[in-house]
Amino acid sequence: MAAAAKAAPKLVVRTFNKINAAGLSRFDPSMFQIKEDNNDGAHAILLRSHKLQAGDVPLMCRSIARCGAGTNNCNVPLMTDLGVPVFNTPGANANAVKELALCGLFLASRGVMEGATRMEELHQSGEAHAQIEKVKAQFGGRELAGKTLGVVGLGAIGAAVLKAALDLRMEVVGFDPALSVDAALKLPGHRIRIVDSLEDLAKASDYISLHAPSNEHTNGMISTQILSQMRTDACILNFARGELVDEAALAHHFDNGGSGRYVCDFAVGPELSPRSNVIVLPHLGASTDEAEENAAAMAADTTALYLQTGTIRDSVNFPTTTLPARLDTVQRVCVVNENRPGMLGEILSVFGNAGINIVQQINTSKGDVGYNVIDIERLSTFDDVHFKSWDALQFLLTSLDGVKSTRYIYGTPASAKHAGYAVNFKGQVYGIGSVGGGPTLPSFGELLDEA
Template sequence: MVTGENLGRFLVKTFNKISPLGLARFDPLKYQIIPADSEAAKEGIAHAILLRSHKLTESDVPIMCRAIARCGAGTNNCNVERMTELGVPVFNTPGANANAVKELVLCGLLLASRGIVEGAAHMKQLHEAGTAHERIEKDKALFGGREITGKTLGVIGLGAIGAAVTEAAIALGMRVVGYDPALSVEAALRLPGTANDFKVTTDLGEICSTADYVTLHAPYIKNVTHHLIGHAQLAAMKPDACLLNFARGELVDTDALEARYRSGASGRYVCDFALPPDLAERENVISIPHLGASTAEAEENAASMAADTVKTFLETGSIVNSVNFPTTSLSSRPDSINRICIVNENRPGMLGEIMSLFGSSQINILQQINASRGDIAYNVIDIEKPGPAADVTTFNFKSWDALQSALTAIPGVKSTRFIMGNAGAGYAIKLDEEIHGIGVRKPIRPTLAHP
């Protein structure tokens, strides 16, 4: 049972079945786990959310929620754009399921190359008919294929999964051509820089025209990667080239793919998404359940990474693996320091307004960091605590609540958080120009949804 704001522990609301090994990363003395379907969750209080595939709505997010973590790489079920507007960081777990997806891609390469699925279905029919023993050798010619060694694999998206696929494909004797217009330095360091059978191109058309297999590992970004593989790309591919999609279904224009097959192309499409009926019924299309991260190891890795990320953010204010906030880290603080975290609009003059409030209030700033990403700016500020003989009136404020109220009231500030004292306290958010969370245990407005 959750009582009031439960100031003694952080409350973590979970959707879906989160790996117990991941949840065990939360110290029960500091955290309480509240499943979304539990009685405790009905009280509408949570300081963080962990989820897998659940499609999050604003009514799912309590107004006191400081963070959302997706146990997986994709965050299209979290309405990141809206959470950014509200000043709530959304975290993911890049690389946690990379090995699991890589292994499924290797399986997909073999499914695309050999008549494995068709052969297995044929043998089932023969066993049912009682003719399997006499036909097993005679019928193998019906399911001939080709080897992948010596073939060219085009890898679109060179993040953790794309890099792992690249390394494995080279080890299997394939040539690899990679493409990623948003390649980061960190991702580049994971690539096989000295391999003779690997190169990176900036031309998507080159991959499509030269590859025997193309595998997709790009995120889905509306108006950017939607139908990344469309009519032009499919027309450039060899007739027998195979396409693998274990990333996002929307990356492929299925109407264009159907047109490709109507024109006589033979290469297979292997994916783990549902397809339109006409496409799903084709013999050279293999669709399996969305199994990319469905291994015990991947689920444990993702849950553990999400838990560690949320813990770090709640306890220190540092941000890593966020899809909408800048990576931000300030060195650990001694007990003589109070830490304040401020989320604000990223526009000229904001930092000056925030700093001037501290200055005019005679508050000594010991260290601070400011970082921005898109429309969001994030500040972590350490201020000196009053000495034993002083009180907060030294800072021209009657209370910490008064200081936080003044900070949150600055135009353009979205939320403020004091990391001091009880776990559940110290958070304020401004919605529709009204400040919630200061000096109250349970806000009148329970969630981020519009009233």
Template sequence: MSVVKANQTASDEIEMLQKMLELAKRRKENESKEDLSVSSGGKSDGSGYEGASFNVKTFNAIAPTGLEKFPQGKYKVAGDESDLPGPPMAIMLRSHKLQVNEVKPTVRAIVRCGAGTNNIPVKEMGERGIPVFNTPGANANAVKELVVCGLLLASRGILEGANHVKNVINVEEKGEHEKIATRIEKDKAKFGGTEIQGKTIGVIGLGAIGSRVVNAALGLGMNVVGYDPVLSVDAALALPGDRMVRVTDLNDLFKVSDYISIHVPYIKGVTHHLIDAKALQICKPNVCILNFARGEIVDGAALKAGYDSKMLTGKYISDFTDEALRDDPHLIVLPHLGASTEEAEDNSAAMAAETLMDFLETGTIRNSVNFPTTILAPHVNSSGARLTIVNKNVPGALGEITSFLGSKGVNILQQINTSRDPVAYTVIDLAEIPEDPSGLQEEMAKVCPDVVSSRFIGSVFNDTLGQPGAYFYVKWAQGELQGE
């Protein structure tokens, strides 16, 4: 199975590189047109901007739809740092296993084109003051459709039947059409199944993907029981509350479900082996489990014990292999296909680019896995000087920061302070641009020991304060930043 996954990944990479080549050709054509415009007295780009750019390093092949979101000239995006005009200020990736030493101190943010961030050292990035973003919901429809496929694979013996025709009937009948046709009709009895209409599906996790699975299941005539202990208001509004049952005790879902579909993140100590031996004893004997979330959420050894003892007879459908179930006939494991559609790749890349630009240009944080959501509209009387500060989430830190700014005669028009676990994030709009922004940052870091990093944002691309690369202070790596 690892070979299949490797081949699938290679095919995906080749296809994406072909798309990137086409995009590069189009960009080259556009640059030629722009050069002609300049020689005729025109501007170098549509806005006339000729200053510094935000430099974004990519790992993996990113869908052209996402790369096209970055305005030419204002953003430089490349997989090879030597193709960037300066050190990277952000990282954009898909499946690359990012190492801490690959993140230079000039990096302000990391964004993954996808939902999971297991390939990113999130904890270490939080300690360095670097927000890690993802794109929740961008691949939701693709995963939902795979779940529907999983329901049918679990109920009808489709894959087993197709393999029987290919590997048994065709071989035994030596390719003779009439005999093959007769056997196909005769052997259908080996693969009797059940219909999903009228059956009950338990959906664990009712976010962007889970809510779509709920609606798809209802459309297929199924009964739906949902469970989500941390359901957001927005997610709740997306649910057809009058057509499904929500439970607050997971055991209530286990008791009644013919199918269970998992849509929660893997959190060590929380969702690790969420479905274990105890849960399986509560489930119906013929329950079918669909796991397109994370392999570790299901205890494969417990499931194998249930199959071996005949306590369980249903199938386990997943795109994660499990050592304990490797040769068990109840297991149908697929390559990791959840987000492997052209539409999902495009949606994820576009959402990643927009999220990254919003943060770099305004300090706004949405869809971060290690920083709090933080949105502050510019003050109507703002000078354009916005200061963003990352600090340790400890008592008194914010007071020290605001007291320091007050001692420097800085007039704060508005501010927002948010926190998440060990990280606190503050956005402040100032009445005037400081005379010495860099000196102010350095002194603040000395006076306020809990400050991790700070960044001034002005009128991006229009003034010195807001130009990419200007006035970014990272306490832990000041020596390395001198060459930025």
């Protein structure tokens, strides 16, 4: 009786935090294995809020996906230096955050929180029925219709918020210095006004809703300067990142006559926390069942697509890259390298010198990262070429100065085989011929400690 064919090793996806089960079910169980415990041999990582350390990332890890939009916890600069793409899930939680931002608008406009607190007190004292009509005037507030909402950041969430504001008959101004062409085309341009500066937005707005990432350019953007341009009763909604608001400046603004409300879902410091016009919610933006499933599903799909075909989409540090799949007839080689002059020529010369024909290829770059997907003729023998094995060719390719990692893929996308993954770390090549890597290979953290 013929021996049964040995099953191909599965690709291991390690999860941090609790990732939505429905989203994880998008991984084909015949090709992928989900692990929550250790990182030995993990090919990809999915996480939510876990703060990623270099020691969490096995040497054979091909990718990291954040189930959410922000990637501050993913150590993106280090992962970029190590040649590991970091994916996120833009838009997956847009509706959930939009709905919370709308809630924030109503909380900022009407005395809902204060009124509810007062009614609780009256119920406890037995005076609720007698006082309910008498106290209502204390919590009247104002209507949103006709007021102006300034939206900072016009990506998926910001765009959803401004469209909802238009439905509430508000005027809308927007500001986003990093607005992409694709995002701009999705905006209702004839119904909103885009301004050139945060100062202009502050001057025009009754409410400001923040939907920007946290980075060196945006942290503290709501500063003394911006607050000085705002209307006295203007309100700020922050369901993006706490760091965007200079809390000391905001406290000073309130102490000097600012009467608007600050509504956020981030913990605030003692300068703001005792104030009745500061409303702090738990970090609820992406916590709905629907948003968690959407984010997990999107992260799973993006990760699987990258592992199976080399396609890059929704990466914060790698270029968008798509090469039509012909994996049934070719050997696909994916190369991550430094983005510098001459690299493409050096990479392609390895195939030319070996006598290998390139069927199709794409070269892309983003910042310091170059990425190549190269389809070469699949060989039945090595008789007519100038190398003795696929491992030998991959070693030459990975050894090039400036190459960070290389990977082989062959078979159809639905049954892609992963014949090899190799990493060049500080001139040393690791992982030739390895599918999983295994516990014998160090993590990036261990290599960095040694260095």
